[in-house]
Amino acid sequence: MPGNGPVTRSTLRQQIADALRDEVLAGRLRPGRAFTVKEIAEQYGVSATPVREALVNLSAQGILEADQHRGFRVPDYCIADFRNMIEARTLVTDGMFQALTSGHPAFRTPVEDPLTTAALTTVRRRGEEAQRAATAGDLTILIGYDLRFWRELSALFGNPYLGDFLHRLRVQSWVCAVQHLLRLPDLRGRLWAGHTDLVDALARRETETARSVVAAANAHSLALLEQLTNG
Structure with missing residues (x-):
């Protein structure tokens, strides 16, 4: 993950949230696309904690939806x-x-x-x-x-x-x-x-x-x- 200063958990959380937000708004993550904390953590090579925090934050913004017991997914708005x-x-x-x-x-x-x-x-x-x-x-x-x-x-x-x-x-x-x-x-x-x-x-x-x-x-x-x- 790019950055200029020391990488903290909050830095990672924000970088991951920004990256996923951009992917959704660009349409590269399609509606209904589901993923787990583990999958995203492995993709970015980071621990699960900042990923989980980033996904919860995006869910609170309506960019993702929490799928109980299954992770998160891109909402399929009508x-x-x-x-x-x-x-x-x-x-x-x-x-x-x-x-x-x-x-x-x-x-x-x-x-x-x-x-x-x-x-x-x-x-x-x-x-x-x-x-x-x-x-x-x-x-x-x-x-x-x-x-x-x-x-x-x-x-x-x-x-x-x-x-x-x-x-x-x-x-x-x-x-x-x-x-x-x-x-x-x-x-x-x-x-x-x-x-x-x-x-x-x-x-x-x-x-x-x-x-x-x-x-x-x-x-x-x-x-x-x-x-x-x-x-």
């Missing part, structure tokens, strides 16, 4: 699961955007807090990277930037519990979506690429516009997955 994930995400983002109309300190005007504007600029740059990846059809790169985009955007509201919950939902959504999107030989022009529209709406404090952008993104993703599911 289109109904994806609809429910979108509904849950919408409830969270609607609450975030409602903060704009209730004077949430995270979105004070630039005169009151120039740091807000600077933070939005950083998030917008992340959105630009996500858009480029979406336009190019590079799913793996898109997922990475999309997750960072929403992670940094939700951090502006100063509530880590909200940010963690939304991040979990978005990771699960990608785990579900990847298994379907990989059926397409070419993803160029098929993936949603409106991240900067959302940031611009929030920068203008336009709550309804922001909601409309997210609703359009959700509708686009759901329609594409339904199309793929129906063959």
Whole structure:
């Protein structure tokens, strides 16, 4: 396992978790794929303890499922699961955007807090990277930037519990979506690429516009997955 400092159990745990997470999000570990702690420990040449901790952590995030007495497996989410994930995400983002109309300190005007504007600029740059990846059809790169985009955007509201919950939902959504999107030989022009529209709406404090952008993104993703599911 690569690393620059002394290798501790927590370092191994995080490296193993990151590697397996990337494998699932890239679609290289397919839905239903099962494995044991022993199998992964042998694969990476490490002891069972950090592997077990990594797998339990990924299970808590919804990236893996614990299969009682048999180890862990990649969840096989269906289109109904994806609809429910979108509904849950919408409830969270609607609450975030409602903060704009209730004077949430995270979105004070630039005169009151120039740091807000600077933070939005950083998030917008992340959105630009996500858009480029979406336009190019590079799913793996898109997922990475999309997750960072929403992670940094939700951090502006100063509530880590909200940010963690939304991040979990978005990771699960990608785990579900990847298994379907990989059926397409070419993803160029098929993936949603409106991240900067959302940031611009929030920068203008336009709550309804922001909601409309997210609703359009959700509708686009759901329609594409339904199309793929129906063959």
